[in-house]
Amino acid sequence: HPNVSQGCQGGCATCSDYNGCLSCKPRLFFVLERIGMKQIGVCLSSCPSGYYGTRYPDINKCTKCKADCDTCFNKNFCTKCKSGFYLHLGKCLENCPEGLETNNHTMECISIVHCEASEWSPWSSCMKKGKTCGFKKGTETRVREIIQHPSAKGNLCPPTSETRKCAVQRKKCQKGER
Template sequence: MQLQLISLVLIFLHSMEYIDTQQASRIRRHRKLHPGVSHGCQGGCATCSDYNGCLSCKPRLFFFLERDGMRQTGVCLSSCPSGYYGTRSPDINKCTKCKADCDACFNRNFCTKCKAGFYLHMGRCLDVCPDGFEPNEQYMECTAIVHCEVGEWSQWSPCSKRGKTCGFKRGEESRTRETLRIPSASGDTCPATKEKRKCVVQRRRCRKGERKGGGERKRRPNKEENKEENRESRQEERDTDNREESENKNKTEHRRRKAQIKQRVSTAGSTVQ
């Protein structure tokens, strides 16, 4: 029984020695075919070289050649640096350089950031933006030209004068509208958003304690303001009198001419008879 156990142990040891010999032989043959290549690498490398760095990468990592003067060293990265985009294939995942005018890209045909002096437009880098677009210097992109848009006019405000809605005959009313869209640098500018016009109302005296402008209590006017208001009131009265007198003259002249025409017609009829 003991002899059988000793025989099994010797066979096992001999087998282990044979396996180690075969592995050492394969390593020696690999080193002869690939001098300087190692499988015990760090930094995500699958294979590496003392002089050239990474030669291949572990799954899902991108192979990238870092340039140091005339020397290039391979590294394995989880994402490609600026100016490069990642490509995957069954053989190797690697970082490929973007176009010359592109500072960052999604693939060879789609840029996401342009180099200085170029404007990004639909994945391309342009030195001049196309029609309908303008250069955005802040983001270095071609953005659509935006024209101003305004809303509808509001209703005219009550006729007022110096913030009051009483004590005058001729005043001023106003209306406004909102700016719905602010124009871009090259867009059409906004039209006026405020308008004023003269207005005429039936004059009425302000009641005692009547609020000014519908909100604040009426301020007691000073002498100069009273003089100005009295002067304007007298002028308004003169204008009204002149206008009424002119209208009366026109009416009288119209009646006179009408009577003359009637008389001429009557005279012509008598002559014919």
């Protein structure tokens, strides 16, 4: 039978010598802690990691998160999964859904990011061995930049430069001209 003695630890409203707190003072959360074979009631201002709090009219309770979940917001919404699981929209999954990939650093399912390249630059002048004169057939080049590097499952990046043959009216190199 509960005794509301000085024996009650901080925050308890009612308690027993054997089971600790049986009920808490207003606004505190009631948690059952296992100590060996015994369960002891404790009253806390917020729920410990791995538990979520629910406020009922007569009691505020801490409930353990689901087995695959380390920290959660409520029964159905996990915020950090146990190791070996990936977090996706509050759920802990062993594999990410189709169209998503795993981020092994944050242990979350993330969108696949494909490579993105800029538009091509204009073609360069027709050149041969670094010169723009003294030849008829040469090559011209154009380049582009990678704007977005891909994630692990994303499409690979395309080449960033292209070269094609070109022909010009042969012109003699002037003195000192390249």
